[in-house]
Amino acid sequence: MRLFLGQRAWVLQRLTALVQLFLLALGAATLLIAPPLAYERWYALATSTHGAVLIVVFFATLALHGWIGVRDIALDYVHPPFLRLAVLTVVGVILFAIVIRVVLTMAAHFAGGA
Amino acid sequence: MRTSAGAAPKFLNLLQIRFPIGAIASIGHRISGVLLVLSLPLLALALDRSLRGEAEFAALRDLVSAPWRAALLVLFVWAATHHLLAGIRHLLMDAGIGSGLPQARTSAWAAIVAAAAVALIAAARWLS
Amino acid sequence: MRLSIYRFNPESDLKPHMQDYELAPEADDKKLLDALMRLKTIDDSLSFRRSCREGVCGSDAMNINGRNGLACLTPLAGLKEPVVLRPLPGFPVIRDLIVDMTQFFAHYHSIKPYLINDTAPPERERLQSPAEREKLNGLYECILCACCSSFCPSFWWNPDKFIGPAGLLQAYRFISDSRDTATAERLAYLDDVYRLFRCRTIMNCTEVCPKGLSPSHAIERIRQALVRESS
Incomplete structure (x- = not known):
């Protein structure tokens, strides 16, 4: 996986963090402008094109950032090569499945609520 | 000359080492990161439920009615706040801002104390 | 007592x-x-x-x-x-x-702790301006006592692969030297998940350096140089 050699994983870890910071700030600003987040408003926001895309991007960066972090932990503490590969594969598959799940959630409501 | 590896002991008892505040912030960053990865599937489920209608959306607010769920939520709030603050600290330090030792010590303290304070407020609200 | x-x-x-x-x-x-x-x-x-x-x-x-x-x-x-x-x-x-400091010094030697310059040597010596010499302050004073590397958690978990704060401070000392022409090779050697990127900026190294040096700052500058080089 050349993508995660040397500085690339380190840069990706920081880029994903920056994206999350931006999205969290955006979410916080949206809440602050009109505080009570009732169901109607949340549904309209989340299922709009912008909302749905940003939610998927948010979860995708969380998954990638999380996997890089788990890899850092495994590089430090899990030394047997097979065990490390197993941990990274299992965590990677689960995180990927979570992102797919979020995409499906958003697609279902996007189709119905547009 | 000692060459046979494994024969020599090592001193590495972490309880007998005095860790600087930066190390405490760092291990907190790691532990909170693991907690956040563990909570990601629940977060995805919560997102799904929140879009399934008025009743499901309202049910999410009642999560804290069970003390054990409230306790887990407090833990999540601590993890999210600590990871966010310590993460911002790292991003700034990578850019050369506040990476001197005195500033880094102060920011480590600030992240630890602020995250603990936010978690305490959450606990006071949900666990009383 | x-x-x-x-x-x-x-x-x-x-x-x-x-x-x-x-x-x-x-x-x-x-x-x-x-x-x-x-x-x-x-x-x-x-x-x-x-x-x-x-x-x-x-x-x-x-x-x-x-x-x-x-x-x-x-x-x-x-x-x-x-x-x-x-x-x-x-x-x-x-x-x-x-x-036993064998491994510690092996890491030190791995970063080629000497000037590399493939240009023809001048008549007497390679001169530096005061500003160029200034850049070595805070780097050349290291006495290789290993206080830093042995207080670094990243070094504890991967002592065989992570170069450690002492070796990385020395690496940056030669990267910063105006008389050294091997900067690209030095950076390429360090661009590795283990050698440089096990550092998590815990800063235990800087906390304990008895000479008041800052290996964490040197590591920060190496990472910035790597990002600059690849962009």
């Missing part, structure tokens, strides 16, 4: 143990090393390294009350008793407070 010291004799001990000492320091015993030297006159089996006794040779690095430091620079006044002395954390113990 009371001391508690890590003892291990490879010829007779299977496991290390702590030994307590009572010592009456004399008036001119100012530093921890003075107390250790006096202790050695009582118990000559106690082993530790020391040479210059003034913080230049870097021999008497040890773990003092849970933090790494040089015994010769640590004032006796203000030390919490019993003074607990252990060998540098994470390093193989040869005897008592003496550790």
Whole structure:
């Protein structure tokens, strides 16, 4: 996986963090402008094109950032090569499945609520 | 000359080492990161439920009615706040801002104390 | 004063143990090393390294009350008793407070700690402007005592692969040197998940450096140079 050699994983870890910071700030600003987040408003926001895309991007960066972090932990503490590969594969598959799940959630409501 | 590896002991008892505040912030960053990865599937489920209608959306607010769920939520709030603050600290330090030792010590303290304070407020609200 | 010291004799001990000492320091015993030297006159089996006794040779690095430091620079006044002395954390113990530094120096040598310059040498010497020389301040003073690397958690978990703060500070010392032409090769060597990128900016290194240097700052600058080079 050349993508995660040397500085690339380190840069990706920081880029994903920056994206999350931006999205969290955006979410916080949206809440602050009109505080009570009732169901109607949340549904309209989340299922709009912008909302749905940003939610998927948010979860995708969380998954990638999380996997890089788990890899850092495994590089430090899990030394047997097979065990490390197993941990990274299992965590990677689960995180990927979570992102797919979020995409499906958003697609279902996007189709119905547009 | 000692060459046979494994024969020599090592001193590495972490309880007998005095860790600087930066190390405490760092291990907190790691532990909170693991907690956040563990909570990601629940977060995805919560997102799904929140879009399934008025009743499901309202049910999410009642999560804290069970003390054990409230306790887990407090833990999540601590993890999210600590990871966010310590993460911002790292991003700034990578850019050369506040990476001197005195500033880094102060920011480590600030992240630890602020995250603990936010978690305490959450606990006071949900666990009383 | 009371001391508690890590003892291990490879010829007779299977496991290390702590030994307590009572010592009456004399008036001119100012530093921890003075107390250790006096202790050695009582118990000559106690082993530790020391040479210059003034913080230049870097021999008497040890773990003092849970933090790494040089015994010769640590004032006796203000030390919490019993003074607990252990060998540098994470390093193989040869005897008592003496550790095996083989791996530490192997990392140091791996970063090619010497000037590389493939241009034709000038008549007399390669000159530096005062500004260029200034860049080496805070880097060249390292005495390789290993206080930093042995206090670095990343180094504990991967002592064979992570170069560690001392080696990386030295790497940056040559990257910063205007007379060195191998910057690209040096950066390419460091661009590795283990060699450089095990560092998590914990800053334990900078906390304990007895010379007041900042390996974490050197690592920060190396990472910035790598990002600049690849963008």
